[in-house]
Structures are given as structure tokens and as C-alpha cells.
Amino acid sequence: MTQTRRRFLQTTSLTAASVALSCKRLLGQAAGGVSTLADARIDILPSEPIGVIAPEIYSHFIEHLGGVIYDGVWVGERSKIPNRNGIRTAFIEAMRAVQAPVLRWPGGCFAESYDWRDGVGPAAKRPQRSAFWDQEDTNRYGTHEFMETCRAIGCQPYLAGDLRSLPASDFYQWIEYCNAPAGPNALATERAANGDKDPFDVQYWGVGNESWGCGGNLTPEEYGAKYRDFTTWYPRYGGEAPAGAEPSRRRDLKLIACGPNGDDIAWTRGVLRSLTAAHLPYGLSVHYYTSGDAKRFAHGDALQFDDAQYYDLLTRGSYMENVISNHWGALAEVDTNHRVKLIVDEWGAWYGKSTELAGVASGPQYNLSQQSTMRDALLTGITLDIFQRHADKVAMANVAQSINCIHSLMLAREDKFTVTPTFHVFQMYLPHRNAQSLRVEFSAPSIANTLAAVSPVGGNSTTGSTAPAIRLAGLSGSASLSSANGGKTLTLTVVNPHINQPLTTEIALHGMAIASVKGTVLASASVHDHNDFDHPNAVRPTTATTGTASGRRLMHTFPAASVTMLQFAVS
Ligand code: AHR
Numbered sequence: 141m142t143q144t145r146r147r148f149l150q151t152t153s154l155t156a157a158s159v160a161l162s163c164k165r166l167l168g169q170a171a172g173g174v175s176t177l178a179d180a181r182i183d184i185l186p187s188e189p190i191g192v193i194a195p196e197i198y199s200h201f202i203e204h205l206g207g208v209i210y211d212g213v214w215v216g217e218r219s220k221i222p223n224r225n226g227i228r229t230a231f232i233e234a235m236r237a238v239q240a241p242v243l244r245w246p247g248g249c250f251a252e253s254y255d256w257r258d259g260v261g262p263a264a265k266r267p268q269r270s271a272f273w274d275q276e277d278t279n280r281y282g283t284h285e286f287m288e289t290c291r292a293i294g295c296q297p298y299l300a301g302d303l304r305s306l307p308a309s310d311f312y313q314w315i316e317y318c319n320a321p322a323g324p325n326a327l328a329t330e331r332a333a334n335g336d337k338d339p340f341d342v343q344y345w346g347v348g349n350e351s352w353g354c355g356g357n358l359t360p361e362e363y364g365a366k367y368r369d370f371t372t373w374y375p376r377y378g379g380e381a382p383a384g385a386e387p388s389r390r391r392d393l394k395l396i397a398c399g400p401n402g403d404d405i406a407w408t409r410g411v412l413r414s415l416t417a418a419h420l421p422y423g424l425s426v427h428y429y430t431s432g433d434a435k436r437f438a439h440g441d442a443l444q445f446d447d448a449q450y451y452d453l454l455t456r457g458s459y460m461e462n463v464i465s466n467h468w469g470a471l472a473e474v475d476t477n478h479r480v481k482l483i484v485d486e487w488g489a490w491y492g493k494s495t496e497l498a499g500v501a502s503g504p505q506y507n508l509s510q511q512s513t514m515r516d517a518l519l520t521g522i523t524l525d526i527f528q529r530h531a532d533k534v535a536m537a538n539v540a541q542s543i544n545c546i547h548s549l550m551l552a553r554e555d556k557f558t559v560t561p562t563f564h565v566f567q568m569y570l571p572h573r574n575a576q577s578l579r580v581e582f583s584a585p586s587i588a589n590t591l592a593a594v595s596p597v598g599g600n601s602t603t604g605s606t607a608p609a610i611r612l613a614g615l616s617g618s619a620s621l622s623s624a625n626g627g628k629t630l631t632l633t634v635v636n637p638h639i640n641q642p643l644t645t646e647i648a649l650h651g652m653a654i655a656s657v658k659g660t661v662l663a664s665a666s667v668h669d670h671n672d673f674d675h676p677n678a679v680r681p682t683t684a685t686t687g688t689a690s691g692r693r694l695m696h697t698f699p700a701a702s703v704t705m706l707q708f709a710v711s
Contacts, residue, residue: 178646178695180584184619184632185650188579191532193620195241195573198524198566199298201486201538203248204281205273205545206507207497212543212552213289214281221555227289230557231543234550235293238566239573242344244298244485244538245286249273249354251300251346256314259283260334272354273507283318287340296343298485298538303348303366303398304356311347312374315393318342319377339377344536346485347371348398350427352407355398360407364414367397371419394422396483402428403463405470412474420475423483423535426467429546430457430519432491434591442491442511443668447639450515450667452591453489454637455612457519460487461526468533481535484527488540488547489519497544497553509544509551513670514679514701516547517561517662521617521635521703524569528618528633531577539566556673564662564681568705571631575620580632584614584643615643615698621710628652630708636698639667647694647706655709657694659684663702 202208215221215228222229235243246254250272258267259282266279290297299318301311313327318340320328328339347370348355351363358366376392397415400407408424415421432440434452445453464482471480490510497506520539527534539562543550549563592610617634630652636643661684671678684704687695698704 177644179641179643180582180615180645182583182615182617182632182634182645182647183581183650184630184648184652185579185581186621186630186652187650189621190529190577190579193528193531193572193575193577194535195239196536197484197527197531197534198238198240198569198573199242199244199485199536199538200235200240200295200542201244201248201540202542203545204246204250204254204271204275204277205248205541206275206509207504207544207553208541209281210278211500211504211506211554212550214285216280224292225288226285227292228552228557230552231550232289232292234559234563235295235542238549238563239570240293240295240542242296242298242536242538243286243290243293243542244300244344244346247272247300247349248486248541249350251349252302252304252355254302255306255310256283256302256317257310259285260317260330275505275507283314283340284335287336297340298344298346298396298536299342300346300349301370303351303370308370311370315342315345316375319375321377343392344394344396346396346398346425347421349425350401351398352401352404360410361414363398364411367411367415367421368419371395371421396423396425396485397421399424399426399483400467403459403466405466408467408470409473412471412480420480423481424467424471425483425485426463427486428460428463428484429486429488429490429540430459432489438490439492442495442516443513443670444494445515445668448590450639451587451612451637452589452609453515454519454522455587455589455592455609457489458522458526458612458616459609460484460523461529464526464530464533468530478533482533483535484537486540487523487537489516490546497551500554506544506553508546509548510546511551511670511672512548512560512562514561514662514664514667517565517679517703518635518637518667518701520547520562520565521569521633522637524565524572525616525618525633525635528572528577528620529580551673553673558671558673558676560671561662561664561669561679564679565703568660568662568681568703569633571622571629571705571707572618572620572633575622575629575631578619578621578630580617580619582613582615582617584645586611586614587637612637614638615645628710630710632706632708634698634704634706636700636702636704638700640700642697642699644695644697647696649692649708649710651692652710653692654689654694655711657686657689657706657708659686659704659706661699661702661704663699667701
């Protein structure tokens with residue numbers, strides 16, 4: 141059966157327009173024995189577990205950039221905008237609604253010009269600085285405000301250390317300031333005087349950001365040397381070494397080394413070879429953005445696009461799968477036991493400036509803010525499904541960025557606020573957390589990307605091969621199994637990218653019987669549909685109309701251009 145399906149996929153070369161009829165005929169042959177004709181087929185294989193899906197793959201990122209912090213997150217205690225200790229209430233509530241596990245701050249590139257000492261102490265005495273992204277930063281929002289944000293959300297903090305413009309002592313003293321137990325330690329005393337007696341207990345520490353670019357334009361070997369320099373000693377408080385652990389694992393902090401720009405395997409190889417076993421990090425960060433323009437990075441229009449551009453973006457976004465697999469393979473060349481995990485701490489679709497929020501006179505400017513449509517919701521689903529399918533490799537991922545930026549879940553301008561379609565996908569995918577990822581086979585004709593000939597697929601870089609961007613999977617997704625609440629629940633998330641083609645799909649659960657099924661779907665009349673301040677509910681999920689299950693099978697129709705979450709009670 142598997143070989144038949146594979147042959148079907150390999151030999152099918154159809155344009156999107158001709159998918160429906162040909163597909164029904166071919167699947168009728170491929171699925172032999174299935175009485176109802178289907179456009180596609182999904183086989184879920186519970187006997188092939190992949191790994192537990194880390195909740196951290198649904199994590200977040202905020203940077204001192206445009207209107208992300210000032211106005212997006214921080215409105216100030218005296219603002220008329222509802223806030224909790226200066227933090228926008230709507231931001232807190234939306235982050236709680238998606239159960240944000242980890243929040244990364246203060247950058248991004250900003251982190252590489254940031255002195256944490258500027259952001260602590262009496263607010264009136266904090267210096268205003270010229271900072272990365274050509275913005276003036278008042279430092280009103282600093283370490284304590286960030287920790288208060290994390291407490292309000294109920295998430296873990298992830299601090300990105302400055303490797304470019306500060307020495308190693310500032311890195312370890314920031315750790316000391318955050319984590320030293322209350323007591324005679326000078327930095328713990330300073331922290332207490334600034335309002336927080338108890339340590340923040342920050343576990344995730346980034347050692348530099350994009351050191352191949354804004355973080356210093358280093359070679360992998362130069363970065364490796366700096367990483368060793370910064371991490372040879374740093375304070376560890378309270379962490380118990382696992383019995384018999386080798387020295388490199390005796391750390392309570394989760395250090396994250398600067399990883400590659402998209403598909404740059406040479407960087408990963410070079411960095412890993414520059415680190416000895418004693419210096420292996422907890423994770424290697426990966427940044428992979430998908431440009432809205434097939435030829436130029438960070439171009440294209442978030443709202444105005446044609447069908448070819450729609451398919452092109454989703455196809456190049458799907459290249460995340462290769463990015464993960466390729467870097468995982470490169471890690472294995474040095475780290476044979478795979479102790480180092482991948483941390484995709486920046487990802488998303490990045491467009492040009494045409495939909496940027498209008499700046500406020502003498503107030504916030506919204507550099508790099510952009511609108512988000514159903515197209516971005518589908519990219520979100522495709523990306524989260526990839527992370528879930530690679531649950532054994534990806535320990536954390538942070539969407540860039542949570543509010544008023546590139547691939548945001550929220551947009552805010554003064555007292556106006558809306559969630560985007562991407563927010564809804566994050567919420568729909570919640571049931572996958574901590575569940576066992578299962579192998580799934582999707583059989584549907586792929587879609588030609590007519591712009592592939594000019595598509596760079598290397599993340600920020602434009603030097604990647606075009607080969608993987610030639611076809612888009614006609615249906616993709618992931619499945620997971622959890623045993624919570626006394627029964628077994630199988631969650632299946634699916635993206636149907638066809639703009640005009642619903643896909644009637646036979647879903648087969650191998651070795652499990654379906655007791656009941658329910659679901660949620662995000663679809664809209666047009667892939668250009670989006671929410672804005674005047675229409676915050678233009679795009680929102682609805683209850684899915686599911687087919688009737690019979691034994692181990694369900695026939696279900698995935699609407700055109702949709703993201704669907706199905707939950708099966710199984711035995
Ligand atoms: O998220 C915006 C920027 O993209 C970050 O500051 C940087 O790390 C990346 O290039």
C-alpha cells in the first residue's frame with residue numbers, strides 16, 4: 141500500500157487547476173478496496189512514534205524594534221489603555237490564551253547593542269540610547285518589566301545576551317543579577333533594591349544573535365572562540381548535576397548558541413567543530429524567514445498577491461522541513477548522540493513595508509509591522525506541523541514576533557487592538573502539547589510553484605538551491621496521541637493549501653478505532669482575508685463539520701485554503 145501511494149505521488153505531476161478530477165481517479169486506484177472516491181488520503185501510524193512534542197515549540201519573541209515593546213507590550217502604568225503594571229492587558233490575555241510557554245527578549249539584532257544595566261534602576265534615571273534599528277530607546281522597559289511580563293503571562297523568560305558589544309563579564313553578571321539567591325551578593329542586593337528580592341531563575345540564555353550578520357559578521361570559527369570565552373565560566377545557582385553527568389551537562393542553564401542563517405550548513409558545521417564536548421550548548425538556534433517576494437528578501441506585499449505568489453510563499457516556507465533535517469544531520473557529525481537540540485528562535489513570513497502601521501506623531505513608530513492574512517495562517521499551520529513532525533529534533537521555536545512585527549499574532553496601535561489569523565492557528569494547535577508525535581503519510585497531488593525558477597530558499601540568504609521550492613505538498617499536517625483525562629485522544633492538524641479546491645480525504649487510523657471526532661477549522665472566502673482594528677473578527681475559526689467515522693476510517697472534506705484541527709477519541 142505504501143509503495144503504491146508513493147508511486148502515486150511520484151508519478152503525479154498536475155497543476156493546481158487539474159487536481160480534482162485526475163486526483164479522484166488516481167486515488168481510486170491507489171486506495172484499492174476503498175469504496176468512496178477521495179481526493180486525498182491520510183494514514184496515521186500510531187506504531188511509529190517520533191517523540192514528545194515540546195510545548196516550547198509554540199514560543200514567542202519580542203524585541204525593542206518599532207512598536208513591538210513600546211505601545212505593543214508596554215503602554216505605561218498611567219496609560220488609559222488597560223494595563224497591568226504598565227503592560228498592555230490585551231497582550232497579556234492573548235498570550236495567556238495561546239499558553240505562551242517561553243518569551244525571548246530583548247532581540248534579535250537589538251540584543252547585540254543592548255546593555256542590560258541601562259534598563260534597571262529608577263526609571264527616571266535610566267539613559268536614553270540610540271539603538272539598533274535606528275531607534276531611540278528610553279530603557280523604560282528593562283529586565284524587571286520583562287520579568288513582570290513573563291509572570292503575567294505565566295511563561296518562562298529567554299534572555300538573549302550581547303556577545304558583540306559587551307565583554308563576557310557583562311553576560312555572567314546579568315545571569316548573576318537575575319539568578320543569584322537573595323543574600324549578600326551585590327547584584328542580588330541591587331535586584332532587591334530594584335523591586336525583586338527573589339531571583340528570576342532564568343534558564344534560557346542566548347549567547348549572541350545572528351553572529352554571522354548583525355551580531356558581528358563573524359566566521360563560524362570566530363564565533364566558536366567567543367562562545368567558549370563567554371561560557372567557560374558563568375554562575376550556576378541551585379542546579380543539581382544529574383548523577384554521573386559529565387562536566388558539560390552539569391549545568392542548570394540552557395545555553396543557546398548562535399546557529400545558521402536558514403540553510404547555511406557550513407555555519408553549523410564550523411561552529412560545532414569549534415566547540416569541544418565541554419562546551420556543547422543545550423541548543424543551536426536557527427533563523428529561517430520566508431520572504432514575501434520570490435527574488436528579494438523582506439519584500440512583497442502582505443495583502444496584495446496573486447495565486448502564484450501565494451503558492452510560492454507557502455512552498456518556500458515549507459522548506460523549513462529541509463532546514464531542520466539538514467542541520468540535524470550536520471549536528472550529528474560532531475554530536476553523535478544528539479545532545480544538542482534545534483531552537484528555531486526566529487521564523488515567519490517577512491514582507492515589505494506597505495502595510496506598516498502608521499506612526500504616531502512624537503510617539504511610537506512601527507518599523508517592520510505588517511498585516512497578516514489567511515496566507516500567513518496557512519504558513520503558520522505548515523510550520524507548526526513541521527516542528528511537530530520533528531518533535532525529536534526541535535526543542536523550542538519562537539515566532540518572530542508576537543506583536544506589531546513580522547509574523548505577528550497581534551497588532552496594536554494605541555487603544556486599538558486585534559488578533560491575526562496566525563493567533564487562531566496557535567490556539568487551534570494547543571492539544572498537540574506534550575503529546576506523542578506520530579508518523580503520518582499524506583497522499584495528495586502536489587502543486588507546481590511557477591515562481592520556483594527565481595526562488596531563493598535560503599532563509600535570510602538568497603544563495604540557496606531552488607530545487608526544493610518547485611512543488612508544494614497538496615496536503616500536509618501532523619498527528620499526535622495523548623492519554624490525558626483517562627482516555628486516548630488523537631489530534632490531527634491539516635493544511636489544505638489549494639486556493640479553490642476542497643479535498644475530500646480518507647483518513648485511516650492504523651490499529652486504532654475511532655469512538656468520536658470533533659474539530660475546528662480556520663477558512664475564509666479569500667486567502668487575502670485578514671483582521672484589522674475595525675474588523676477584528678473578520679477571520680476566526682469555526683466548528684468543523686466532520687464526516688461520520690466508521691471503524692478506523694473517517695471521510696472528511698478539508699475546505700480550500702484552510703487549517704483544520706481534528707480530535708479523535710480513540711481506543
Ligand atoms: O525579527 C527581526 C530581526 O530579524 C531580528 O532582529 C534579527 O535577529 C533577524 O534578522
